[in-house]
Amino acid sequence: MSNVRQRAGLLTPAMAVIGVLLVLPLGLMAFVSTLERGRDGGVIWSRHTLDAYVQFLFERDLMDNLVLNTDYLQIFARSIGLATTTAVLTLVIAFPIALWMAFQPPQRRTFLLFVVTVPFWTNLLVRNYAWILLLRNGGVFDRLAQSTGLTHEPLNVLYSPLATGIGLVYSFLPFMILPIYVSLEKLDRRLIEAAFDLGANRWHALTRIILPLSMPGIVGGFILVFVPCLGAFVTPALLGGGKSLMIGSLIQQQFGQSRNWPFGAALAFVLLALIVFALVLHGLRYRRLAGRLT
Amino acid sequence: MARVATNEGAREQGSSTLHAEVPPAQAQSNIAVDCIGLAKRFAGGSVVALDGVSLTIRSNEFFTLLGPSGCGKTTLLRLIAGFETQDEGSILVQGQKLDGLPPFRRPVNTVFQSYAVFPHMSVEDNIAFGLRMQRRPRSEIASRVKEMLALVRLGGLEKRKPAQLSGGQQQRVALARALATEPRVLLLDEPLSALDQKLRAGMQLELKRLQNEVGITFIFVTHDQHEALTMSDRIAVMNAGRILQLGTPEEIYERPTARFVADFIGDTNLIEARRVSPGRFRILSGVEVEADEAGTIGDDVTLAVRPERVILGAPGQGPLAGAVDQIVYEGTDTTYHVRLAPGVRFRVCEQNRGGARPRFRQGDAVSLSLPADAVRVLVE
Numbered sequence: 001m002s003n004v005r006q007r008a009g010l011l012t013p014a015m016a017v018i019g020v021l022l023v024l025p026l027g028l029m030a031f032v033s034t035l036e037r038g039r040d041g042g043v044i045w046s047r048h049t050l051d052a053y054v055q056f057l058f059e060r061d062l063m064d065n066l067v068l069n070t071d072y073l074q075i076f077a078r079s080i081g082l083a084t085t086t087a088v089l090t091l092v093i094a095f096p097i098a099l100w101m102a103f104q105p106p107q108r109r110t111f112l113l114f115v116v117t118v119p120f121w122t123n124l125l126v127r128n129y130a131w132i133l134l135l136r137n138g139g140v141f142d143r144l145a146q147s148t149g150l151t152h153e154p155l156n157v158l159y160s161p162l163a164t165g166i167g168l169v170y171s172f173l174p175f176m177i178l179p180i181y182v183s184l185e186k187l188d189r190r191l192i193e194a195a196f197d198l199g200a201n202r203w204h205a206l207t208r209i210i211l212p213l214s215m216p217g218i219v220g221g222f223i224l225v226f227v228p229c230l231g232a233f234v235t236p237a238l239l240g241g242g243k244s245l246m247i248g249s250l251i252q253q254q255f256g257q258s259r260n261w262p263f264g265a266a267l268a269f270v271l272l273a274l275i276v277f278a279l280v281l282h283g284l285r286y287r288r289l290a291g292r293l294t
Numbered sequence: 295m296a297r298v299a300t301n302e303g304a305r306e307q308g309s310s311t312l313h314a315e316v317p318p319a320q321a322q323s324n325i326a327v328d329c330i331g332l333a334k335r336f337a338g339g340s341v342v343a344l345d346g347v348s349l350t351i352r353s354n355e356f357f358t359l360l361g362p363s364g365c366g367k368t369t370l371l372r373l374i375a376g377f378e379t380q381d382e383g384s385i386l387v388q389g390q391k392l393d394g395l396p397p398f399r400r401p402v403n404t405v406f407q408s409y410a411v412f413p414h415m416s417v418e419d420n421i422a423f424g425l426r427m428q429r430r431p432r433s434e435i436a437s438r439v440k441e442m443l444a445l446v447r448l449g450g451l452e453k454r455k456p457a458q459l460s461g462g463q464q465q466r467v468a469l470a471r472a473l474a475t476e477p478r479v480l481l482l483d484e485p486l487s488a489l490d491q492k493l494r495a496g497m498q499l500e501l502k503r504l505q506n507e508v509g510i511t512f513i514f515v516t517h518d519q520h521e522a523l524t525m526s527d528r529i530a531v532m533n534a535g536r537i538l539q540l541g542t543p544e545e546i547y548e549r550p551t552a553r554f555v556a557d558f559i560g561d562t563n564l565i566e567a568r569r570v571s572p573g574r575f576r577i578l579s580g581v582e583v584e585a586d587e588a589g590t591i592g593d594d595v596t597l598a599v600r601p602e603r604v605i606l607g608a609p610g611q612g613p614l615a616g617a618v619d620q621i622v623y624e625g626t627d628t629t630y631h632v633r634l635a636p637g638v639r640f641r642v643c644e645q646n647r648g649g650a651r652p653r654f655r656q657g658d659a660v661s662l663s664l665p666a667d668a669v670r671v672l673v674e
């Protein structure tokens with residue numbers, strides 16, 4: 001009995017932190033999403049309505065009928081597409097780097113790990129501005145392409161989805177490299193030797209031994225990149241020029257210029273629900289795989 | 295080092311003349327693995343793991359490497375398998391030089407000291423791995439896996455993952471996996487160390503049977519002397535990166551040439567002695583023994599006598615007089631520790647033919663005699 005009380009006591013600080021920093025704000029957000037929008041921004045705390053969620057899918061025509069409006073769905077689809085592309089590209093770039101790092105001598109590995117984390121030392125905004133300087137017409141890449149005769153037109157990369165992609169991949173690369181590196185470093189080298197010994201060439205050793213065994217790191221990295229990418233708004237705004245709206249920018253707008261807090265909260269909630277749904281689905285699949293073993 | 299180099303030169307010359315006279319297939323048919331002057335150093339040269347090892351292993355031989363921990367057994371196997379590159383020397387398998395070939399191009403398979411079973415694959419996928427890499431037909435793989443499962447007695451566990459197996463079962467998966475592709479040479483690094491006595495004896499028999507039936511050459515590493523003596527065709531005793539003696543189990547046990555070998559294998563009485571005339575040695579003041587002397591040796595030598603070869607008798611029966619210090623009952627045998635002089639003790643081992651009651655008791659005066667053919671004269 002005292003044991004139970006003791007455990008409860010030990011758990012209190014952690015529960016308090018989670019409660020204050022996670023449950024409370026989320027609850028507040030959910031509550032706000034069910035309120036009526038105030039005339040000059042803010043909300044009317046006493047009036048409840050599900051208008052915000054209706055607005056996500058429908059709009060009112062002249063006759064005041066609800067008709068389906070796919071604008072916001074399109075933004076969601078575009079964001080999911082961008083996040084997926086970014087995560088896949090990041091994975092493709094990060095895996096060989098992590099693999100190479102994991103097979104270096106120990107002292108050099110420590111140094112390389114440090115190098116990977118160097119970008120974290122600079123603010124995300126500053127790094128995005130740096131990319132603007134690199135990508136803009138008359139910037140380094142543009143001049144390089146024109147002087148080598150690759151093209152005679154300006155590149156026009158900046159303020160395009162491509163620039164957003166480049167910026168996102170760049171920002172999130174460390175989040176993919178680190179978990180993959182960790183799982184590769186743990187991997188027992190003798191398993192690779194055993195595969196070679198049994199006649200596997202390098203490709204087969206990679207696809208049958210190294211890749212499956214580093215799957216936890218790959219999945220972890222994918223989630224770490226995909227989820228924040230979905231809500232990213234700095235990079236799409238600065239490098240994409242805010243031309244094609246992303247979820248993150250949309251939500252930010254609702255709390256900013258549009259002064260529509262309930263709608264912003266509802267959008268954030270739908271996004272959260274989507275992510276949780278994806279994670280649960282993945283978790284179930286994982287458990288089913290694990291269940292198949294026993 | 296110079297000696298190794300000339301050795302190698304002489305050897306290569308020798309083999310090239312051999313090739314000229316005898317068709318290559320015949321010349322190579324009875325040699326499975328040839329190691330010539332292998333040297334391997336680690337940590338920038340500060341650790342010498344192998345120090346000029348030359349061996350010739352015959353086809354279909356059960357060859358055992360025996361030696362204390364850290365003497366370089368695993369390193370030698372890793373060089374043959376291709377996981378490490380030797381600093382000096384070369385390796386030939388069936389006449390083909392392996393130097394520079396990656397592990398997957400070498401006709402040898404390894405059973406690793408640490409099992410190294412693939413944790414994400416089921417037992418059957420582990421066993422099938424090598425066969426799949428060789429692109430064998432599906433039906434053949436299936437039947438071969440079944441055969442291997444029966445061989446290592448893992449039938450019924452084919453769907454399990456390694457995490458759900460005991461250490462001994464994992465070891466058997468590793469064995470089955472290496473055997474499945476029928477390599478010409480199988481390297482086994484303490485493959486039976488995690489098995490219980492009974493299973494171990496069973497697997498020893500299976501390995502011998504495989505060797506006879508399939509005609510695989512085994513290079514076997516073990517710490518277990520009994521296992522080495524009962525299973526091997528020949529044994530190489532190693533210490534500190536060198537081979538000290540190479541011979542049949544009987545030669546190694548009965549006629550050790552080096553002090554280390556005599557001491558390492560089985561139980562041995564070692565005595566410092568001085569030669570008084572050819573074949574006669576003085577071990578204590580006034581006590582001389584006879585020994586078969588092989589080759590020329592200095593005047594100060596070490597003699598080795600196996601405890602079971604010493605004849606224990608009542609006082610006066612043998613030339614050496616002493617007293618029983620201690621009696622150790624060991625089940626099938628009893629060992630008497632006999633003190634001949636202060637600081638000079640002899641162990642004598644007798645089979646318990648007449649039951650557990652010892653013939654002598656502690657403190658009894660006894661005598662020992664050493665048959666001439668039981669006394670070995672050792673080089674340092």
Ligand SMILES: Nc1ncnc2c1ncn2[C@@H]1O[C@H](COP(=O)(O)OP(=O)(O)OP(=O)(O)O)[C@@H](O)[C@H]1O
Nearest residue numbers: 336337341342343362363364365366367368369370
């Ligand atoms: N990668 C390595 N780096 C540095 N030293 C090594 C390395 N591998 C082996 N050694 C050293 O080489 C020597 C021989 O090692 P090896 O593994 O061949 O011994 P072993 O005879 O197999 O021993 P055991 O019976 O304990 O398995 C040891 O002194 C060991 O410390």
Ligand SMILES: [Mg+2]
Nearest residue numbers: 367368407483
């Ligand atoms: Mg070893």
